[in-house]
Amino acid sequence: MSLVKLVDPIAVADLGRVHFIGIGGSGMSGIARILLKRGVRVTGSDARSSELVTELRELGATVHIGHAASHIRDVDTVVVSTAIRDSNPELGEALKQGLRIIPRAAALASVMAGRTAVAIAGTHGKTTTTSMLTVALQKSGADPSYCVGGQLVTTGLGADDGQGGVFVAEADESDGSFLMLAPDIAVVTNVEADHLDNYGDPRAVHDSFARFAERVGSLLVVCADDPGAAELAAKARERGLRVRTYGVAGEDYRVSGVRPDGFGTVFAIEGRGNVRLAVPGAHNALNATAVIAVADELGLPFEEIRQGLGAFTGAKRRFEAKGEAGGIAVFDSYAHHPTELTADLRAARDVVASYSGSGRVIAVFQPHLYSRTRYFADEFGAALGLADEVIVLDVYGAREDPEPGVSGAMVAERVPLPEGRVSYAPDRASVPGLVAERARPGDIVLTMGAGDVTELGPQIVARLS
Template sequence: MSLVKLVDPVSVEELGRVHFIGIGGAGMSGIARILLKRGVRVTGSDARSSELITELRELGATVHIGHAASHIRDVDTVVVSTAIRDSNPELGEALKQGLRIIPRAAALASVMAGRTAVAIAGTHGKTTTTSMLTVALQKCGADPSYCVGGQLVTTGLGADDGQGRMFVAEADESDGSFLMLAPDIAVVTNVEADHLDNYGDPRAVHDSFARFADRVGSLLIACADDPGAAEVARRARERGLRVKTYGLQGDDYRVSGVRPDGFGTVFAIEGRGEVRLAVPGAHNALNATAVIAVADELGLPFEEIREGLGAFTGAKRRFEAKGEAGGIAVFDSYAHHPTELTADLKAARDVVASYSGTGRVIAIFQPHLYSRTRFFADEFGAALGLADEAIVLDVYGAREDPEPGVSGAMVAGRVPLPPERVAYAPDRSAVPGLVAERARPGDIVLTMGAGDVTELGPQIVARLS
């Protein structure tokens, strides 16, 4: 998408009639939904149909399946997802007509304008933290607008236009376009090397987050436990921005006593009291603490936010339960970075230990992007070593073309488990059978990856049945 440059956001009124190329994506469909609810005429296109597209049509959008130049008709602004290539015929036609062409983040900035904007950024955890904050605010009666890179379990939606004064958004750093946002309040959960196909080196990733902090209007909330986020906080404080930190080492919101509680997690915040979550993992205790810090800034009562956090049951594809058969529970996760795999596998171990203490964790991982697999093959292998059994699929290329020598076998060969407990499965259809051969009552099966590995969960449950 190199033909589309970062631009200054405009008001919703200035957008006029809007066409989305790649409207079916989680982020794109969410913005389209909000515009439709605000009375904007929306058209769009995508390679295939989906439930999200059906919902948009029901709200009044005209959505084409497939891309063609003829779809660019009576349009003022074209929004383009990062998955769209420069050769796309609709993009070419928009350029030919001289239309305003903007990336997704610029459209997001437009719908956030005029609200008290809270943006959640970070290499990991931003979808869950954004979802947690949204649910907690809803439970408080704040009725925020929100745009999340996933779907809330409670509403089934990834975005909606609320009647309250707040707008909660996930700030995606993958292509650097989060630098178009100018939130009043921002959270940085962590900063690590990722998306190196775009940034080139880790230093550029860190610098991008520092520049994001420069755009925050009132308060930056950062995780003190993460070196990258702590560095962003230090630099922001030196520039005069108000900063608060949270975590086990947090100056303002110090976490302690984190422990598993069945499928959930219990922890305490010094000076506040205990918080009980319905989702597993120490990382979610940190995410919830960031929510509490935001709520404080918004002037919301701790007791109400604590109740709202307890009602949060997750976001889709974030350790999402897919079913159980024969005493074997199957979950699905969007984890596609080594740190995310590590966090989810540790959470899975907590759940197993809390329930039976004898079950095992069977990890099924689909690497996402050839470049990421090449960069992090060693780290992926090490993370999968936290499981008792590992099954590695081939790479889900998404927007990238295959690279010679880069495959799931690179990752499988680096898993530090006995060979009989590691399988490379280039044929995805073989995975349910492999799981059936290996799993036993009390085990947890966790599918992980940002690609179509998510489709395996129901198939595995059916096979186990």
Template sequence: MSLVKLVDPVAAEDLGRVHFIGIGGAGMSGIARILLKRGVRVTGSDARGSELVNELRELGATVHIGHAASHVKDADTVVVSTAIRDSNPELGEALKRGVRVIPRAAALASVMAGRTAVAIAGTHGKTTTTSMLTVALQKCGADPSYCVGGQLVTTGLGADEGNGDVFVAEADESDGSFLMLAPDIALVTNVEADHLDNYGDPRAVYDSFNRFVERVGSLLVICADDPGSAALAEVAAKRGLKVRTYGTESDDYRVTGVRPDGFGTRFTIEGRGEVRLAVPGAHNALNATAVVAVADALGLPFEEIRDGLAAFTGAKRRFEAKGEAGGVAVFDSYAHHPTELAADLRAARDVVASYSGDGRVIAVFQPHLYSRTRFFADEFGAALGLADRAIVLDVYGAREDPEPGVSGAMVAERVNLPESHVDYAPDKATVPALVADKARQGDIVLTMGAGDVTELGPQIVAELSTR
């Protein structure tokens, strides 16, 4: 099942003058940045100003705040994100004038064309793995172009133009748009049911990844530990693709001896050697091993990639440190699927064990989307049971309207912890004080969710500092 209309990519130099509707978004602004660095004339519009908008203006883009038909008068190509409604006046004007209109993913395919394209896909871990690969390649002098769904801590950017031949991109499956990419090398971290508001049923999710593999040029790297990812080997074999696996069950890149190392992680790749990461969690050991597999295919030496992985300090909102007060450390995570919550909470427990051994993990979770909450309420409850205490906010609806009977309470009542260790906090403003009342020296607080829960980290640190 494809949720998008496939568009043949147009070479970046043939796009002409490009106008982005919603240019301030993370994905859109990254592609605009790369085009600007290639000398393409870029204009755009967004509902509000931002730091990203200001950066694009400094690079030479003309950016309008607010939408109006007149903004597309000089455009040869108009790029739209999935957030743009059909009623948008700029989109309407472009269609009326017969201007080429393409989705964000098609624009990404255009800037990847002509490079050795590496796409990282999967239900979880895309941003971290894409960021890891980018930093590792940078550290060994490959200087890739890249486009990530988050921001690298090392550069503060989510996308940039490099001088090397490699282009590394995160491939987003949420709306099926990764089917517009045709990478030379693809890495699939895992495949699970998600985005069912778009796909309708889990089978359609798996089918979309099958179709993605059919668009890969030469190599598919998959996780042997994940059944959904491992199943793609059969599709790849039918196409004659080279396949490499990684994981604790892999015959190609086998991971052993994973253990916490302070805030980081140590592990061994059999036949290669030991790797030390500055980020926590067994899932990051897998992500890093996937990077080694891709780097091998690119002909890069393991020793240099290992040093690059050691230099990786994370991506924004991926177990990102927000501060510490009163002996309590606060982190923030974009985790919004049960598997992601479980991985981050296990990583938090590893960090606690490395430092004090008797600290607790306090999870502050904001469910994202009413549909996802309805689909996965039981699984969210089970994942939050890995914490010592859980605070559940109300649902962040994002693009969805509220559903009767669907709220954060659905998740809170399913958390497998003593009732006294679970709080439902529909008023977000009460959470910093609630956390400060419960936290004690040696604890870790982890805010989780794809919504505005990220705002709470600094507020929690500030509240803790007053106690």
């Protein structure tokens, strides 16, 4: 897969009738929802039905299950995601008809136009930070429009068209498409090597974020604790862009005293006092501080934002509770990069320590993409060493074809835990039984990965019951 072709944004009024190939995806469905609420005629297709597809139909979209050239009828603009292959019959028909074909990010740029645009970027933490900011703004009465790469627990939605003047969006760097956005305010949580199947080497990832920063109109908010983000901040300042930094090393928003508090987190911001979150992990204290920096720029009262942050209960698949049985709690996480695994496993340890002190963390990890598994097998193994018991599934290939010699076993054999505490489970159906054999009251089970490992949470709870 190559980086997407960058195109100039198009006014919503000029899009005409819009067809989404892969409309059921979290990002695509969100943009389709906003266009429908603005009166645009929307059609689309997806490989399978889902709750998101049902919701779009209820809003007036025509959605086909399965892809066929005949679906491209009375269409002006076709929106595609990078998950769509060149062999897709609808894409081929759109090319044949000479229709306007744009990537998802270009459609996002269209719906953001005319609002105060806030984009949340970074290798990790985008969805949670975007969701936190959205909820905090909603609680303050700002009623933002938003488009998140996941679903808010509070609303059950991943996108909506608010009546306020702010539009909050997650900016996806995976394919370089965030370079189609030109936000007024941007947050960069961190800059690390990832998506090397696209970028080729880590330096190209950093260069892409530098280009993104060049597109920011007013303010760049950056986490000073991350070396890649700190480097980005320094370069942006040299160009004359206004920059605010946050974190333990933050110059403008200094974080201290981070500690677990039950399932939540308490921390302090210098000159502001304590903030309590209802979600665990030191990384979420940093995400929340980024939200406060953006809210300051928007002129919103700190006390209202603090209350809004306290009301944030998470985004789906971000340390999401799936149930409890026999004193064993099961959570699910979208973590699919070593840094994300490390953050979530540390958060799990905080939760265990806060509740019982004697429980263990059982990690169930499904590597995502063969290329990522090959690049980061050592780092995945080291991160999983933070758990007490580890079960590694086989690779979820997603858009990639299998690579000889690349499997979940590459990760399992690199986990630095004693023999018997690490299992490679290529048969996904065996995992609930494996967990039931190992788990005991007080433990936390955390399923992790960007693939269908998310389906295991309820199955594990049922088996434990």
